[in-house]
Amino acid sequence: xxxxxxKEIKDSEHRVGxxxxxxxxxxxxxxxxxxxxxxxxxxxxxxxxxxxxxxKILKTIEEVYDISExxxxxxxxxxxxxxxxxxxxxIYTFFHFASSKELTQAMIDSNSICIAYETVENSDGSLPxxxxxxxxxxxxxxxxGAKFLEKHQNGCGILLGGIPGVSPAKAVxxxxxxxxxxxxxxxxxxxxxxxxxxxxLERLRELEDIMPKNVKTKFSNHYNIKECIKNxxxxxxxxxxxxxxxxxxxxxxxxxxxxxxxxxxxxAVDQGxxxxxTKPTTHSDPTYIIDDVLHYSVANMPGAVPMxxxxxxxxxxxxxxxxxxxxxxxxxxxxxxxxxxxxxxxRGDIVYQAVAEAFNMKYxxxxx
Numbered sequence: 001x002x003x004x005x006x007k008e009i010k011d012s013e014h015r016v017g018x019x020x021x022x023x024x025x026x027x028x029x030x031x032x033x034x035x036x037x038x039x040x041x042x043x044x045x046x047x048x049x050x051x052x053x054x055x056k057i058l059k060t061i062e063e064v065y066d067i068s069e070x071x072x073x074x075x076x077x078x079x080x081x082x083x084x085x086x087x088x089x090x091i092y093t094f095f096h097f098a099s100s101k102e103l104t105q106a107m108i109d110s111n112s113i114c115i116a117y118e119t120v121e122n123s124d125g126s127l128p129x130x131x132x133x134x135x136x137x138x139x140x141x142x143x144x145g146a147k148f149l150e151k152h153q154n155g156c157g158i159l160l161g162g163i164p165g166v167s168p169a170k171a172v173x174x175x176x177x178x179x180x181x182x183x184x185x186x187x188x189x190x191x192x193x194x195x196x197x198x199x200x201l202e203r204l205r206e207l208e209d210i211m212p213k214n215v216k217t218k219f220s221n222h223y224n225i226k227e228c229i230k231n232x233x234x235x236x237x238x239x240x241x242x243x244x245x246x247x248x249x250x251x252x253x254x255x256x257x258x259x260x261x262x263x264x265x266x267x268a269v270d271q272g273x274x275x276x277x278t279k280p281t282t283h284s285d286p287t288y289i290i291d292d293v294l295h296y297s298v299a300n301m302p303g304a305v306p307m308x309x310x311x312x313x314x315x316x317x318x319x320x321x322x323x324x325x326x327x328x329x330x331x332x333x334x335x336x337x338x339x340x341x342x343x344x345x346x347r348g349d350i351v352y353q354a355v356a357e358a359f360n361m362k363y364x365x366x367x368x
Contacts, residue, residue: 001325002032004068006061007039010075010299012283014042014306015313017072017093020049022314022321027054031325036064043306065089070329072321074313075300076103087111088347090329092321094118094133096270097344098245098358099280107345113329118270119243119352120320120342127242128338129320131178132312134267136302138182138238141265144296145171145234146190148263148287154294156261158233161191168193172228174220174249174274175238176203179267183236188215195228225249230257237266237274243344244354245272252276252290260292269297334368 003026005017016039018026023033033055037047047057058064065071065084073093077085079102085091088111095116097104107114117129127134142160149169151157162168171187173180176198187194188211196211197220198204204217211217218224229235229250239246246268255277268274269281277290280299287296302309320339323332333340344352349364356363 002034002067002069003321003325004064004071005033005035005039005055006064006071006073006081007036008042008074008303009061009078009080010303013075013300013303015074015303015310016040016043016045016306017074018318018321019043019311019314020045020053020055022318023050023055024053025318025322026325029322029326032056034058034064034067036061040310043310045310070321070324072317074303074310076100077106079106082106082110085110085112088113090115090324092117092317092324094130094270095344097352097355098243099270099272101359104345104350104355104359104361108348108350111347112345113343113347114345115324115329115339115342116243116344116352117317117342119344120338121242122338129313129316129342130240132316133302133309134178134240135182136305136309136312137267138179139186140301140305141179141183141236141238141267142171142186142190144286144298144301145187145236145263145265148265148294148296149233149261151261154261154287154289155263156233156259160187160234168214169233170231171195171234171236172232173197173236173238174225175240175268176200176207176217177238177240179240180236180238181207183238183267184211184215187234188212192234195232197224197228220249222249226254226257229254229262232258232262234263234265237264237268237278239268239274240271242354243352245358246274248274248276250275250277255291255293258291258293261294263294263296266295266297267301269299273297330368340366
């Protein structure tokens, strides 16, 4: 199969779809890999490193799309890429369709095969391709929260861990999945007073066992969220419904209960955000203020640490990439049920129900 790895064009996105080691695996499986010149530089991979493992370097993104049967990316195609996608071409990347009707319609119109990293799902409900980036984003959420609590960043001016004789910051994490767990670990390590909420009592029991004493657990419901955030300095939104739009757990009305300079970090922004006032931001312009509350909602947080993120992502995606390339997308999905769940749009049809429901569009059930 001819496989293309274009350079990412999203704002401050420094990751690349595949490391040289991942490319070598594809080449060893007798596939042709085409990498756009400079695609790996943000992650410190040179064109020569890709050449050494057998990739062919092409100058432009147009050349990569034109020659490839499968495109391996990190982030969803942007508007300027829509016209480059060919009928029947496999696009293997993060899509997060439920947050963008425009993207959804564009991929329907392209008649391509859209395999979304974020909905590849194991039988136990785990998301193997989303997990490594969720681990990065969860840890980064704590880092960014600590930074934007600083006064010159328009935060309230509190040190996350406090000092002897001075109380630490109060942090609330909504969601006890991968992102929430990683956020709570980092926050607790920095000495914050942390409360983590989740709707699963079983998960709360697990968190109670593994977290240090400065992390408290709380059952997640509207009342408890509202009570917890009243005294919080930092709130991290870490709620995920696979493939679907995130629920709005903090409304605009609830912002009036927060102190001036409170920081909200919404890691669910890729799926529409779990705060009503969330809107996607970029690394170059990451925050905005509503009702004296600072919002941070960068839609590609792991792109800021590409050396870690690209390697972690390739470690997870390469197995399925080989399955697709060796067998073709359809046979690979027939034989691999987790990968089948990654199919979101196939030749103009929405085949992932949560995406169709997000926009009241037609859902087509896969017949294999």
